[in-house]
Amino acid sequence: MTSATDAPPTTWHGIFRQALKDNDVRLVTYVPDNVLRPLIDGCHADPYFTTFPCAREEEAVGIVTGAYMAGTRGIVMMQTSGFATLPNALASLPVAFQVPVLMVVSERGTMGEFNPGQAIVCRTMRPILDSMGIEHHTVTRLDEAAFMIDRTIRQAFATRWPACLIISPLLSGGRK
Amino acid sequence: MTDTTDNLHVMNRAALTKRLVAGLKNREAVIGGIGNSNWDLWGSGKERGENFYMLGSMGLTAPIAFGVAIAQPNRHVFALEGDGSLLMQLGCLSTIAAQKPKNLTIVLWDNGIYQITGGQGTPAKTAGTDLVGIARASGITSAAWAADEAEFDALVAKALATDGPHVIGVKIDSEPGRNQTDRDPIRFRESFMRAMAQSV
Numbered sequence: 001m002t003s004a005t006d007a008p009p010t011t012w013h014g015i016f017r018q019a020l021k022d023n024d025v026r027l028v029t030y031v032p033d034n035v036l037r038p039l040i041d042g043c044h045a046d047p048y049f050t051t052f053p054c055a056r057e058e059e060a061v062g063i064v065t066g067a068y069m070a071g072t073r074g075i076v077m078m079q080t081s082g083f084a085t086l087p088n089a090l091a092s093l094p095v096a097f098q099v100p101v102l103m104v105v106s107e108r109g110t111m112g113e114f115n116p117g118q119a120i121v122c123r124t125m126r127p128i129l130d131s132m133g134i135e136h137h138t139v140t141r142l143d144e145a146a147f148m149i150d151r152t153i154r155q156a157f158a159t160r161w162p163a164c165l166i167i168s169p170l171l172s173g174g175r176k
Numbered sequence: 177m178t179d180t181t182d183n184l185h186v187m188n189r190a191a192l193t194k195r196l197v198a199g200l201k202n203r204e205a206v207i208g209g210i211g212n213s214n215w216d217l218w219g220s221g222k223e224r225g226e227n228f229y230m231l232g233s234m235g236l237t238a239p240i241a242f243g244v245a246i247a248q249p250n251r252h253v254f255a256l257e258g259d260g261s262l263l264m265q266l267g268c269l270s271t272i273a274a275q276k277p278k279n280l281t282i283v284l285w286d287n288g289i290y291q292i293t294g295g296q297g298t299p300a301k302t303a304g305t306d307l308v309g310i311a312r313a314s315g316i317t318s319a320a321w322a323a324d325e326a327e328f329d330a331l332v333a334k335a336l337a338t339d340g341p342h343v344i345g346v347k348i349d350s351e352p353g354r355n356q357t358d359r360d361p362i363r364f365r366e367s368f369m370r371a372m373a374q375s376v
Contacts (some may be wrong), residue, residue: 027246050246052275054239055267062236062268066207066243069228069365070251070372074243092232093240097361 012145012171013039016104019149020075021048023157025102027067027074029053029060031082035106035172040077057082058089065099073157075102080109083164084121087128090162095132100156103164107138111169125166135163140170184347185324189285190216190354192328192346193256196283197221199332202252203376205244205368209237209257211292213285215353217256222357225371229357229364235265238282242272244372245280251376252279252336259286259307260298266310269343273315278339281332284308287348295350308345319343 009015016039020028028043028051030036043051054060057078064074083105094101109115109122129136137152139145149165156163169175189212197206197220207228208217214229221227228244230237241255262269262284272280288301300307311319318335322328322344335342357364 027243052271054271056265058233058236059239059265059268059271062233062239063243063246063271065236066240066245067247068243069369070205070244070247072243072247089233089236093230093236096231097365099365 008146011038012139012142012167013042015142015145016149017042017046019146019153022150023073023153025073025075025153026050027064027072028077029063029074030077031055031057031060031079033077033079033082033106034175035079035108035167036077036104039104057085061086061089061093061101064101065093065097068099068101073100073102075104077104079106080122080125081118084124084128087132090134091132094162095134098160099162100160101162102153102156103162104167105164106167106172107169108175111174129164133161135161136166138166138168140168142171145171184321186347186349187322187325187328188351189213189346189348190219190351192325192348193217194220195325195329196254196332197224197227199329200226203371203374204336205241205248205251205253205372207237207241207244207253207255209255209261210234211258212353213237213256213258213261214357215355218357219353219355225367228368231357231359231361231364235261235268237261238265238268238272241282242268242275242277242280245277246275248372248376249277249279251372252281255280255282257282257284259284259288259300260290262307263298263300263305266314269311269314269316272341277341280340281335281342281344282311284311284343284345285348286345287350289350291350291352308343311343316341316343319345321345321347
């Protein structure tokens with residue numbers, strides 16, 4: 001818990017972690033990603049969270065769906081190419097059953113990408129989210145991060161619908 | 177406990193699902209996998225709120241059950257999964273083995289075919305892949321084939337009495353599911369959540 005005397009977090013990942021706590025999101029599942037590493041490391045180091053890696057993003061969506069239905073809120077962390085493996089799992093599970101599975105995706109494939117595959121798969125991400133009516137917001141600025149992240153998480157649970165936060169290289173610095 | 181697939185008695189999924197569910201006394205959660213696993217769960221007692229009927233996300237039965245198990249460590253959770261489905265998501269066995277949920281049991285219905293799409297053989301059947309062996313090699317030490325109905329009962333009793341995760345493999349016949357679920361995901365989710373809100 002954050003006490004009144006604690007200074008608010010000043011990094012994007014610190015802000016993100018605080019927003020998870022403020023919304024009682026305790027289960028963190030992920031498929032590793034370099035950009036998300038400080039967020040993942042921070043969750044591992046914080047006993048508030050149950051944090052572990054999954055072999056595949058679909059698994060993590062299943063785990064977070066099951067946990068929500070049994071009373072624990074969770075999130076799936078992944079990179080852009082991992083998100084692209086998810087359309088069937090999302091459509092048939094959290095979207096069809098109206099379960100608020102939170103997702104955070106570190107955006108690769110744009111603004112200086114060196115890998116052609118990443119650049120192509122990146123273009124599929126927002127159309128997939130849009131086609132299923134999954135609200136998504138791209139966080140680009142540190143001064144907006146706390147508001148966007150907190151409100152997106154809050155709305156997902158209030159409306160029982162999955163949501164996706166995309167971490168832009170503008171915010172994270174991206175992969176060099 | 178049976179370690180190999182030699183001389184296993186071929187059993188019936190509908191009958192064993194009924195047998196399993198009828199023996200549950202502590203509001204255990206049961207997650208039914210896609211298609212026949214799910215339909216025979218429906219046939220075993222569709223009024224049971226602790227049953228969850230997964231509709232399209234082939235391969236995610238065990239992950240969903242694992243999520244329920246994480247959220248409610250005092251409730252035992254069963255995943256009823258087909259061999260073709262598990263084959264699609266073998267990595268989840270390592271994920272589960274790594275986290276060691278004490279209260280999770282995966283029941284594997286293995287008939288070697290994709291029954292619902294026309295009975296095509298699975299690559300695992302052709303290759304002679306031992307899926308329970310894969311579970312054990314993935315780090316789930318309590319993984320065994322049930323030789324017959326009596327051993328199935330004994331393995332379920334062991335799963336309920338000892339720390340998991342557990343995998344129980346069952347060689348089944350190719351009979352199609354005897355019932356079909358309603359396709360009503362929101363009702364399924366709501367009734368399951370209401371049941372999960374009741375303490376064990």
